[in-house]
Amino acid sequence: MSTRVDARFEKLKAEGRTAFVAFITAGDPDLESSYELLAGLPGAGVDIIELGMPFTDPMADGPSVQASTIRALKAGQTMIKTLDMVRRFRAAGDNETPIVLMGYYNPIYRYGVDAFLKDAVEAGVDGLIIVDLPPEEDEELCLPSIKAGVNFIRLATPTTDDKRLPAVVAHTTGFIYYVSITGITGAGSAVSHDVEAAVARIRNYTKLPVVVGFGIKTPQQAAELGAVADGAVVGSAIVDAVRDELDGNGKMKPGGAGRVLEKVRALADGAHSVRRAAAE
Amino acid sequence: MSALEPNSYRTGPDERGHFGIFGGRFVAETLMPLILDLEQAYKDAKNDPAFHAELDDLARHYAGRPSPLYFAERLTEHLGGAKIYFKRDELNHTGSHKINNCLGQIQLARRMGKTRIIAETGAGQHGVATATVAARFGLPCVVYMGATDIERQKPNVFRMKLLGAEVVPVTSGTGTLKDAMNEALRDWVTNVADTFYIIGTAAGPHPYPQMVRDFQSVIGKEAKEQMQEREGRLPDTLVACIGGGSNAIGLFHPFLDDKSVDILGVEAAGKGIETGEHCASLAGGEPGVLHGNRTYLLQTDDGQIKDGHSISAGLDYPGIGPEHSWLKEIGRAKYVSVRDDEALEAFQLCTRLEGIIPALEPAHALAHVAKIAPKLPKDHIVLMNMCGRGDKDVFSVAEHLGVSL
Numbered sequence: 166m167s168t169r170v171d172a173r174f175e176k177l178k179a180e181g182r183t184a185f186v187a188f189i190t191a192g193d194p195d196l197e198s199s200y201e202l203l204a205g206l207p208g209a210g211v212d213i214i215e216l217g218m219p220f221t222d223p224m225a226d227g228p229s230v231q232a233s234t235i236r237a238l239k240a241g242q243t244m245i246k247t248l249d250m251v252r253r254f255r256a257a258g259d260n261e262t263p264i265v266l267m268g269y270y271n272p273i274y275r276y277g278v279d280a281f282l283k284d285a286v287e288a289g290v291d292g293l294i295i296v297d298l299p300p301e302e303d304e305e306l307c308l309p310s311i312k313a314g315v316n317f318i319r320l321a322t323p324t325t326d327d328k329r330l331p332a333v334v335a336h337t338t339g340f341i342y343y344v345s346i347t348g349i350t351g352a353g354s355a356v357s358h359d360v361e362a363a364v365a366r367i368r369n370y371t372k373l374p375v376v377v378g379f380g381i382k383t384p385q386q387a388a389e390l391g392a393v394a395d396g397a398v399v400g401s402a403i404v405d406a407v408r409d410e411l412d413g414n415g416k417m418k419p420g421g422a423g424r425v426l427e428k429v430r431a432l433a434d435g436a437h438s439v440r441r442a443a444a445e
Numbered sequence: 446m447s448a449l450e451p452n453s454y455r456t457g458p459d460e461r462g463h464f465g466i467f468g469g470r471f472v473a474e475t476l477m478p479l480i481l482d483l484e485q486a487y488k489d490a491k492n493d494p495a496f497h498a499e500l501d502d503l504a505r506h507y508a509g510r511p512s513p514l515y516f517a518e519r520l521t522e523h524l525g526g527a528k529i530y531f532k533r534d535e536l537n538h539t540g541s542h543k544i545n546n547c548l549g550q551i552q553l554a555r556r557m558g559k560t561r562i563i564a565e566t567g568a569g570q571h572g573v574a575t576a577t578v579a580a581r582f583g584l585p586c587v588v589y590m591g592a593t594d595i596e597r598q599k600p601n602v603f604r605m606k607l608l609g610a611e612v613v614p615v616t617s618g619t620g621t622l623k624d625a626m627n628e629a630l631r632d633w634v635t636n637v638a639d640t641f642y643i644i645g646t647a648a649g650p651h652p653y654p655q656m657v658r659d660f661q662s663v664i665g666k667e668a669k670e671q672m673q674e675r676e677g678r679l680p681d682t683l684v685a686c687i688g689g690g691s692n693a694i695g696l697f698h699p700f701l702d703d704k705s706v707d708i709l710g711v712e713a714a715g716k717g718i719e720t721g722e723h724c725a726s727l728a729g730g731e732p733g734v735l736h737g738n739r740t741y742l743l744q745t746d747d748g749q750i751k752d753g754h755s756i757s758a759g760l761d762y763p764g765i766g767p768e769h770s771w772l773k774e775i776g777r778a779k780y781v782s783v784r785d786d787e788a789l790e791a792f793q794l795c796t797r798l799e800g801i802i803p804a805l806e807p808a809h810a811l812a813h814v815a816k817i818a819p820k821l822p823k824d825h826i827v828l829m830n831m832c833g834r835g836d837k838d839v840f841s842v843a844e845h846l847g848v849s850l
């Protein structure tokens with residue numbers, strides 16, 4: 166089953182470009198501002214959108230994403246509103262940019278796995294990245310997602326050794342998300358030659374595109390890491406840009422979304438500054 | 446009970462860490478290889494007589510086990526019904542049952558070659574026990590503790606510092622136990638190569654619920670033998686307080702297959718279940734996934750975790766160990782709840798009648814004992830786990846009683 170994610174990677178490959186993946190938290194700092202950002206991401210050069218589903222206890226996230234999650238929940242974000250954002254994005258005419266929801270399992274479990282997948286597909290969601298569902302728990306959501314035509318994108322990490330990699334890639338679809346550091350989001354800095362070796366190791370086990378995330382903050386890093394993988398994810402730097410545009414009441418300043426999108430554009434340009442060999 | 450009643454209630458969890466639908470391994474991939482290593486290391490240790498010999502030696506000579514079984518004579522007279530016994534785990538070194546588990550886990554950490562210890566703590570009892578064993582074995586120790594709890598448990602914070610631990614205040618969320626656990630997990634994911642995470646309660650990803658239960662089961666095993674010596678029979682009712690549920694599962698587990706024994710877990714009802722300000726995950730929660738396991742959780746309809754409330758920092762956790770969730774579902778154990786004010790009253794009653802200052806956590810169990818004992822016959826034996834002593838609580842109790850020290 167081909168998805169928007171698959172189609173996007175085929176197109177990027179043909180063009181010899183690396184994927185720029187941007188993360189924002191749905192509903193941060195409020196629903197309308199967040200939607201304005203979401204709608205503006207493709208125009209700012211974003212190839213794939215990762216939309217964070219806020220959760221009270223984001224155990225794998227650093228202070229930046231934690232804070233954005235709290236802002237979104239305080240503003241009343243819910244799973245229904247997050248799915249509505251995707252629905253509205255598709256209704257506004259973008260039927261090509263893949264949207265991958267990222268978060269933790271409990272809000273989905275509580276929503277009900279079958280109901281969630283049905284509503285996510287209907288809204289126009291293409292994939293899921295669920296931090297606390299390792300291959301050992303595939304029956305929970307991974308297998309039902311694939312059956313429903315939703316990509317289940319797995320995280321591989323520096324601790325995922327050769328013994329585990331086959332299991333990690335086995336039921337992964339869309340792409341592999343390589344976590345470039347052992348740590349939480351926004352911490353440390355990825356080192357490109359370590360990442361290059363890790364990506365090469367992962368490619369021994371899968372033909373899926375490998376995208377690198379965690380620890381990428383600047384256009385320069387996006388360029389370096391995008392060059393050694395099929396894509397680069399930036400999250401914390403973008404949610405920090407959102408934070409920097411808030412007034413004393415936690416509201417987005419006038420023109421704030423536009424300025425955040427300018428920063429996203431600079432990161433995207435960084436990632437896209439490196440040409441890759443088309444069609445290997 | 447239904448036709449599905451198992452032959453034994455003591456065989457869980459299964460290979461994948463499940464107790465019925467509860468438990469499991471819901472962790473980030475970074476931690477998964479380590480969780481599997483830990484599971485293997487624990488299996489090996491369990492089969493190694495040298496591991497048990499060393500642990501038994503430490504339990505006896507360092508922690509002071511076995512803890513006494515005490516007949517609470519004046520309390521029994523006062524309540525005028527069932528015969529009440531306390532399992533005196535508050536007499537352990539460090540003042541609570543937490544040391545039982547910490548000694549086991551630090552032995553495992555040393556076997557695995559880990560050189561740095563981290564822990565979360567609520568009331569500070571587990572933090573103190575962890576800092577203690579880390580000092581004993583010369584390993585650096587970082588304890589994550591909610592900022593709110595640091596404020597209400599100052600004596601324990603200072604004890605940990607004296608023991609050489611670094612106490613890191615956690616301000617995210619409401620600054621209580623769940624937030625401390627999030628922060629400990631973030632540390633672990635960052636320092637996965639050299640760090641051992643000593644989880645204090647019978648929750649978290651498999652194998653923790655099983656491992657903590659096994660280390661705490663010494664409570665129930667001893668109590669069973671001691672009761673045999675004292676009364677020549679099994680107790681009729683077991684009572685223990687429950688936050689995450691480690692002292693309770695430690696007492697209950699050896700008795701699960703003794704069908705004549707009624708088992709009662711006591712959750713913290715805070716200001717009352719109906720007020721929403723409580724920590725009774727089983728009475729007021731729904732199944733969900735948090736901190737590596739599926740269990741009953743206090744949560745909203747949207748799957749967001751709610752903050753609990755209890756006068757006792759040690760019970761202030763929105764979840765519960767997965768084995769308790771399973772025992773509730775199959776009906777082998779019953780779970781009730783006790784309010785802050787009831788616990789405070791029991792705290793004072795026990796102090797005056799028995800000369801034992803209980804921690805606010807077992808004061809919840811005691812409050813339930815006080816409710817049921819008068820209605821039970823005089824030959825009915827109630828065994829309650831006095832899992833911690835109340836020294837740490839005297840300041841906050843004074844405050845609740847309007848006394849300024």
